[in-house]
Amino acid sequence: xxxxxxxxxxxxLQRARVLEAQGRHIVHMExxxxxxxxxxxxxxxxxxxxxxxxxxxxPALGLPExxxxxxxxxxxxxxxxxxxxxxxxxxxxALQLIMAVLLNPGDEVLIADPAYPCNRHFxxxxxxxxxxxxxxxxxxxxxxxxxxxxxxTPKTMAVMVASPSNPTGTVVxxxxxxxxxxxxxxxxxxxxVDEIYHGIIxxxxxxxxLAFSKDVFVINSFxxxxxxxxxxxxxxxxxxxxxxxxxxxAQNIFLAxxxxxxxxxxxxxxxxxxxxxxxxVGIFRQRRDYLLSALIELGFKILVIPQGAFYIYADCSDxxxxxxxxxxxxxxxxxxxxxxxxxxxxxxxxxxxxFSYTTSIDExxxxxxxxxxxxxxxxxx
Ligand SMILES: Cc1ncc(COP(=O)(O)O)c(C=O)c1O
Numbered sequence: 163x164x165x166x167x168x169x170x171x172x173x174x175l176q177r178a179r180v181l182e183a184q185g186r187h188i189v190h191m192e193x194x195x196x197x198x199x200x201x202x203x204x205x206x207x208x209x210x211x212x213x214x215x216x217x218x219x220x221p222a223l224g225l226p227e228x229x230x231x232x233x234x235x236x237x238x239x240x241x242x243x244x245x246x247x248x249x250x251x252x253x254x255x256a257l258q259l260i261m262a263v264l265l266n267p268g269d270e271v272l273i274a275d276p277a278y279p280c281n282r283h284f285x286x287x288x289x290x291x292x293x294x295x296x297x298x299x300x301x302x303x304x305x306x307x308x309x310x311x312x313x314x315t316p317k318t319m320a321v322m323v324a325s326p327s328n329p330t331g332t333v334v335x336x337x338x339x340x341x342x343x344x345x346x347x348x349x350x351x352x353x354x355v356d357e358i359y360h361g362i363i364x365x366x367x368x369x370x371x372l373a374f375s376k377d378v379f380v381i382n383s384f385x386x387x388x389x390x391x392x393x394x395x396x397x398x399x400x401x402x403x404x405x406x407x408x409x410x411x412a413q414n415i416f417l418a419x420x421x422x423x424x425x426x427x428x429x430x431x432x433x434x435x436x437x438x439x440x441x442x443v444g445i446f447r448q449r450r451d452y453l454l455s456a457l458i459e460l461g462f463k464i465l466v467i468p469q470g471a472f473y474i475y476a477d478c479s480d481x482x483x484x485x486x487x488x489x490x491x492x493x494x495x496x497x498x499x500x501x502x503x504x505x506x507x508x509x510x511x512x513x514x515x516x517f518s519y520t521t522s523i524d525e526x527x528x529x530x531x532x533x534x535x536x537x538x539x540x541x542x543x
Pocket of ligand 1: 327
């Protein structure tokens with residue numbers, strides 16, 4: 163337990179709730195989930211499943227029709243066999259299964275620093291060692307083959323990347339992914355690609371790593387693109403060799419993912435939903451474009467334009483030398499909640515903050531004005 167850190171932003175969120183209870187208005191730019199409700203068709207399907215009594219366990223690997231629908235949601239060149247698709251309680255469930263099936267005590271997994279904070283904890287839970295590789299703007303805040311080779315040791319067993327990434331919103335270019343597959347496989351390891359933010363992409367085309375190899379682990383979820391965080395449904399696509407072991411693990415760890423939630427997720431592939439979700443991506447893009455230029459004007463440095471997800475990872479070193487304190491005071495004095503870099507690792511954490519644009523553009527504008535006034539205050543360090 164000594165190695166399992168809390169989300170530091172949760173303390174800020176809690177404080178924000180206290181301030182709100184006292185009547186303060188807080189602009190929330192710390193929250194890592196879409197502000198949109200789940201699509202109506204999804205909600206209706208969840209209710210219908212409950213009313214039809216679909217409240218028993220499903221097979222541990224998931225509802226067969228949902229596994230088929232997930233497989234079919236990939237373009238033909240990336241199409242996985244439905245038998246290799248495993249439905250999980252969120253991407254978090256997928257992360258647990260993958261680390262459980264891959265790791266022996268002491269095995270190392272290379273991850274980027276900064277990255278999604280839970281990764282290193284999932285690795286630790288299964289007695290592995292997360293080897294956080296510092297990344298910066300020069301590689302788009304992503305690992306690449308040079309970094310992988312540089313940090314590989316005889317104990318390294320896997321490499322994990324997220325594209326688009328949390329907290330940076332940057333993607334791994336297709337050619338880099340192909341090279342990574344060759345490098346990691348050549349070194350005798352396994353590549354894990356977290357594609358949870360895949361649908362939320364702006365200036366570029368993004369194809370699943372499955373188009374290049376079926377011998378990688380892919381993580382995805384209904385949480386972000388499909389707006390279903392609270393339903394807790396995600397999936398993984400496994401290399402064929404691991405499916406049997408994952409089945410055994412899933413039976414033991416979860417038994418199954420929530421049944422009504424799986425039926426609700428199935429409706430996410432129904433008619434009309436994709437158009438609704440793409441409209442939302444359009445709204446996210448407008449917010450990103452607005453916030454990006456507003457933050458640069460305020461004095462934040464954004465060294466790589468985020469191409470996906472709903473985050474901007476901003477260098478605040480011209481404004482403060484302590485991003486945690488900055489985020490804390492910004493909340494107290496200006497009523498704006500953001501996430502300090504500390505939540506995503508150690509590398510230059512005190513120089514960075516993450517802004518989420520998971521609130522309306524009007525709220526973002528209020529937030530930006532508050533930050534502008536805040537930065538004009540005397541005595542800010
Ligand atoms: C990169 C990344 N992976 C995985 C998750 C877990 O998502 P969930 O379990 O809700 O599907 C998150 C959540 O924020 C994330 O940002």
